[in-house]
Amino acid sequence: MTERFVRVDGRPLHVRREGAGPVCLLSGGLGSSWFDWDLVVPLLTPYRTVVRFDRPGFGLSAPAPDPPTAAGEARRILGVLDALGLPGACTVAGHSLAAFHVEAFARLYPARTAGLVLLDGSFEPDPEPLPAPELRDLAARGLAAGATAVAGPYLLGPAARRLVARANTVCGEDLAPVELVRRSYRTGRALRALLRENSAYLDVAAELAELRVLAPLPDAPVTVLAADDGRDDPRTHRRLARQRALAGLLGGEFRTAAPAGHLLMFDRPDSVARAVLDCA
Template sequence: MNMFVRVGGVAHHVVVEGAGPVCVLSAGLGMSWFDWDPVVPLLAPHRTVVRFDRPGHGLSAPAAVPPSATGEGHRIAGLLDALSLPGPVTVVGHSIAGFHAEAFARLHPARAAGLVLVDASVEEDARTPAAPALRTAAARGLGALLSAAGAPAALGPAVRRATVRLSRAAGGDPAPAALVRRCYRTSRVLHGTLLENTHYRAVAAELLALRERAPLPPDVPVTVLAAPDGSARWAGRQHALARRLGARYEAVEPSGHLVMLDRPDAVARAVLHARETPRAMPREG
């Protein structure tokens, strides 16, 4: 079922498939709902699978306000409310969306059945940058300048393709060319990506603060799926994240950053086993 629902006054593109307990899939910076395509057939026989585009991504409308950890956590709850899916749900967050998934579980603990963090962003010592309003204005100004120059139409799909190739172990972008053109030729997606990237540090810092005052529910299992790709430093940071959250750690190899494209089986397995995995005592703070 392909639809649009309004959350916070913004039209969000949502795709709902399958039946059973609910899982929500949220992709990383600049990615779209169709980047989960390889995972969905593995989950839909067992789960109600909800995919959505954040504002300024995929087919969703532009963002009304800059992103924040709290806002993104509430966005997932608002999306579930709009779909009449109260939960509890397993939330899968890839890359920057790992921040959002964790925020949801901390802000709405009764609605969280599990977390799967897919090569999630890690910022151990993030600090909120100064002048957020100026940063937002700069992102919007750059987006307007690039759009006026025709950059999205001329370069958007090619940049998307190149980014996906570099982020995979297998290489290549399996997304249909028509969908890539439909999304990435637009100034909307350029603006959305710039805005999220500009406020990345602020969202990370807000999540660190949220960890101090809103513990994860002890009965909610967490899995950290990491794609070290030969990087001992990245593997170490992902291990540290798993220890901090009391999570199960799994190195997914071979895989690049886009684990859902390289190893959809690992993502699906983590979701299907989420309710069966006891969580260790977290080492937060």
């Protein structure tokens, strides 16, 4: 296992590389850190070189000066692979919000894409960006700065992270290591990154919708793995229908991981690993 910091667009990013074989890269959803993949990685490393990294502001990575964009996050993935000396095609897997990022990567860098796996991925069929992106980003940064000034992230960050994780798993637990959660979520930079990504959500979705028109997917397998919590209620049915629609839009295979909440890497790491291994 190699753990290091690499510079991408001038910013130091925390990266881990493990295993051997064809390369796969794992990118987490909104507010995620590298250790959220801990249960999945041992199932992949006997067969794959596994790369995971913290986006700016999350985990151990430095914050970024600019708000996120689909093209920028795709370029960041490319920069991580290049910095690690991995020039070939790669299977890219994105959870939740990061589904936008890995799909953009596949469209912008088709020669570097061996497969695409979307894990309960964000999906907006007809997104419209909100007005005043600069003001929204300024507000997000200001809110984070104000909360940090009164020690909000230090006092409440880890507890909030655990509550969100428990609400998004069938097991009802945050299975990430307690000390790493404290280390990562007590910082103002994590809150700032989370608020900025959330503020830019529809902007990134709209940018990806334009890319879908301009840049076709490569001739590579696509898998959409949806979390099925087993509940027979309208919310679960709607979520699964959206994931099925995403698979149809991308011409990909639709699978379910059950029983699993949105953090399906905690509830069903075996299903996540199988989707990645079968995709290339």
